[in-house]
Amino acid sequence: MDLHRSRAGLVVGVVMLPIGFCMVLSGLTGSTLRLVGGLIFGGLVMLVGTAGIVEAVRPFRFHIGFDGLTVRTAGLNRLLPWAEIDHLVLDQQPPGLSDKRMPSPLLLLVPAARSTLDLPLTHRSPWDDRPCLVLLDVHDVREKTDQVAAALARYGGSRFTDHRQIVRQRFDSARFPVEARGYDRAAVDAVVQKGREALRSEDFLGRLGAKAEVELALAELPLVAHGYDRVRVDVFLRDLSAALGRFEEGEEESG
Template identity: 40%
Template sequence: MMRPDDHGVERGYDMELHRNRGALVLPLACVIGGGVLLVLPGEHVLLRRLVAVGAVLLGGGVLVGLLRPFRFVVGADGLSVRRPGLRRTIAWAEVAALALARPPARQGLPSTPRLLLVPAPGALADLPADAHHPVDGRAAVELLDLARVRERPAEVAAALTRHAGDRFVDALGGAPAADRHRTL
């Protein structure tokens, strides 16, 4: 949506990503099931109560993590990020490169796309590098696991292309269709 700046001038479209809430069902079932087990009478009370308390604690812990504040906006000024471990606005001047990439699969499980940020020299020194840029191998920070948001990777890539320009690389898209036909 168009957002005006402090002077009332519309500066472009911002894209706000929304958390995928589909993962709430299982932890909620654990909490409810554990609560039911706690109040049921019967034999083997100690074992049942231990299992019930474990289910409530496990489900509750996962629910708390899923319900933590989340905000991720791609805009004209940069990236506004509010997630566990990171709460700040990252100006485009602080960004050397951004990439949508899929890390290598581990133990035969497919990996999900991630948004990686390579900070500009001297910027964002407090963020730990936990990944590498897929094109040139520079140290990068994982900003977002796209499996945790409702928007498709193509939508995120379009917003990043619009706002980040040549800083952004979509390593998920591969070669354009015209280039693939020439190599065949």
């Protein structure tokens, strides 16, 4: 399976270059302040547009096949045979409150001991915390994330882990014991189901909205006779909230 570079950067560049050029021309016909503003802001817009076009036309290849991965990206331009790959992990980071869209899924490569890969391993695998290389930012290609995952699973076999599925399965399999006085089961089931659905989605606002509802439920779930165990539900909902949206660094460490 061949992956193809996204055209988003090219489209942005083609749009922004003439806008920046017009801003510069507009500054030339006005006062000194307008001239300076036009040159600065117009130049910045043109710079961003040029960067988008350069990135879009930069040589790129990513082929997933029986022999391994043939790549021309991430500082590589060669075949990575499966024997050189110990593990591939597809990781989806949760959105932070400062993010304006869902972070892109990343394909991480943990090299095998016999690998001749000599690039710096700047990340850690969410699967086992081993050093790894970011091989692909999935938003940079036209194929959908699930299509990429299916191809990697087909050809990579046990070398590939879709960490998104691990996270989802963790929350799909939860069961709560019932105690004499606990949380209303219908209320818990409703908020858990909404959180699970949001976790499967790449809708940024939907995930943040579900996170807010989960945190509100933690403070307001009604108590009833023969309800769900409160300690188990509280732990589960805190973990679900953390998966839906990244906490501030200090809060993560304190949890």
